[in-house]
Amino acid sequence: xxxxxxxxxxxxxxxxxxxxxxxxxxxxxxxxxxxxxxxxxxxxxxxxxxxxxxxxxxxxxxxxxxxxxxxxxxxxxxxxxxxxxxxxxxxxxxxxxxxxxxxxxxxxxxxxxxxxxxxxxxxxxxxxxxxxxxxxxxxxxxxxxxxxxxxxxxxxxxxxxxxxxxxxxxxxxxxxxxxxxxxxxxxxxxxxxxxxxxxxxxxxxxxxxxxxxxxxxxxxxxxxxxxxxxxxxxxxxxxxxxxxxxxxxxxxxxxxxxxxxxxxxxxxxxxxxxxxxxxxxxxxxxxxxxxxxxxxxxxxxxxxxxxxxxxxxxxxxxxxxxxxxxxxxxxxxxxxxxxxxxxxxxxxxxxxxxxxxxxxxxxxxxxxxxxxxxxxxxxxxxxxxxxxxxxxxxxxxxxxxxxxxxxxxxxxxxxxxxxxxxxxxxxxxxxxxxxxx
Ligand SMILES: [Zn+2]
Numbered sequence: 001x002x003x004x005x006x007x008x009x010x011x012x013x014x015x016x017x018x019x020x021x022x023x024x025x026x027x028x029x030x031x032x033x034x035x036x037x038x039x040x041x042x043x044x045x046x047x048x049x050x051x052x053x054x055x056x057x058x059x060x061x062x063x064x065x066x067x068x069x070x071x072x073x074x075x076x077x078x079x080x081x082x083x084x085x086x087x088x089x090x091x092x093x094x095x096x097x098x099x100x101x102x103x104x105x106x107x108x109x110x111x112x113x114x115x116x117x118x119x120x121x122x123x124x125x126x127x128x129x130x131x132x133x134x135x136x137x138x139x140x141x142x143x144x145x146x147x148x149x150x151x152x153x154x155x156x157x158x159x160x161x162x163x164x165x166x167x168x169x170x171x172x173x174x175x176x177x178x179x180x181x182x183x184x185x186x187x188x189x190x191x192x193x194x195x196x197x198x199x200x201x202x203x204x205x206x207x208x209x210x211x212x213x214x215x216x217x218x219x220x221x222x223x224x225x226x227x228x229x230x231x232x233x234x235x236x237x238x239x240x241x242x243x244x245x246x247x248x249x250x251x252x253x254x255x256x257x258x259x260x261x262x263x264x265x266x267x268x269x270x271x272x273x274x275x276x277x278x279x280x281x282x283x284x285x286x287x288x289x290x291x292x293x294x295x296x297x298x299x300x301x302x303x304x305x306x307x308x309x310x311x312x313x314x315x316x317x318x319x320x321x322x323x324x325x326x327x328x329x330x331x332x333x334x335x336x337x338x339x340x341x342x343x344x345x346x347x348x349x350x351x352x353x354x355x356x357x358x359x360x361x362x363x364x365x366x367x368x369x370x371x372x373x374x375x376x377x378x379x380x381x382x383x384x385x386x387x388x389x390x391x392x393x394x395x396x397x398x399x400x401x402x403x404x405x406x407x408x409x410x411x412x413x414x415x416x417x418x419x420x421x422x423x424x425x426x427x428x429x430x431x432x433x434x435x436x437x
Contacts, residue, residue, distance in 0.1 A: 224267025
């Protein structure tokens with residue numbers, strides 16, 4: 001009974017793979033030139049709005065930028081966007097592509113298998129790409145299903161953004177990374193380093209090396225309490241500096257960057273001193289933390305939209321369990337003001353949203369909230385391109401429309417520097433030279 005559909009699936013997958021391989025060969029064999037004529041173009045590296053420009057693309061990468069509406073002989077395709085502003089593909093540095101919050105989230109954990117989450121993630125990935133996000137950093141999943149999603153996207157099997165994934169989050173027993181919080185004893189068990197739960201520097205090394213074995217691209221740690229888990233504190237410190245330092249040292253052995261979820265001031269302080277690359281959320285980041293972040297060159301990824309959504313959901317009866325609603329009401333309204341203060345203090349800011357806490361595809365609402373917090377529109381756009389690429393250590397390939405970088409190009413109808421809400425109206429998406437919208 002089972003062999004027939006499995007065999008059919010195997011044949012379908014083989015065909016898809018061989019078709020993709022043939023396409024790749026063709027690209028290298030003949031010059032595959034495309035042009036995009038843009039009414040305006042945002043040069044994120046220079047922080048400037050350019051006039052009429054033509055982007056010349058060869059294969060997956062940008063060959064050159066020419067001023068005006070240039071005709072390139074031998075171009076296979078000329079895309080004409082005379083009234084649009086072109087920008088580099090957007091980067092969301094904090095997403096959860098394999099989940100989307102709903103009122104059944106907490107009981108789904110007992111009903112759904114990893115395969116269910118993986119199948120749903122292909123839909124969320126497409127929505128994210130359609131919204132103009134050609135690259136994301138996935139900061140925690142359930143059981144490494146985001147690694148499978150990344151591989152399927154890279155193989156051309158499903159459409160989606162380029163993913164850099166942290167696999168499972170790393171944290172301590174009973175902390176924000178412990179997915180068994182709130183379970184009855186016999187179901188909770190005692191997860192260990194293999195599942196990202198550590199209680200010593202030695203455990204930290206094992207957990208990071210397990211991530212390397214599993215195929216992760218980055219590391220996410222939980223040095224402070226969080227909103228959407230069933231424990232009491234949202235901001236207590238949950239990892240020692242020694243544990244954080246061990247994670248960072250191990251991560252750097254394997255070329256991983258480290259992202260630290262942290263709401264509380266003490267958790268933030270320890271994470272910065274421990275050497276992490278970015279603080280996620282940063283709700284109670286105080287003046288001393290901001291000074292420390294600047295000294296250490298640590299990025300802040302504010303996720304304002306997550307705070308706003310959590311507050312909204314907390315006030316709808318029955319959406320969150322009571323313990324979580326209390327924490328969400330506390331933290332939700334603070335994140336935006338802290339982000340504004342951090343911007344004024346000169347902390348480096350990269351764009352990230354915590355997508356999955358709110359519905360995937362609405363990522364670009366964060367731009368509006370960043371501008372509301374006092375950041376200039378160009379700064380917000382650079383945070384989602386040039387600066388996010390620096391945080392990911394991918395600035396050689398991503399973050400600006402420049403010769404040699406990946407042809408990740410999006411367009412919006414009009415000038416987003418005049419109206420930042422236009423970032424929510426992306427109507428053209430190209431990733432690595434391939435048009436998706
Ligand atoms: Zn998150």
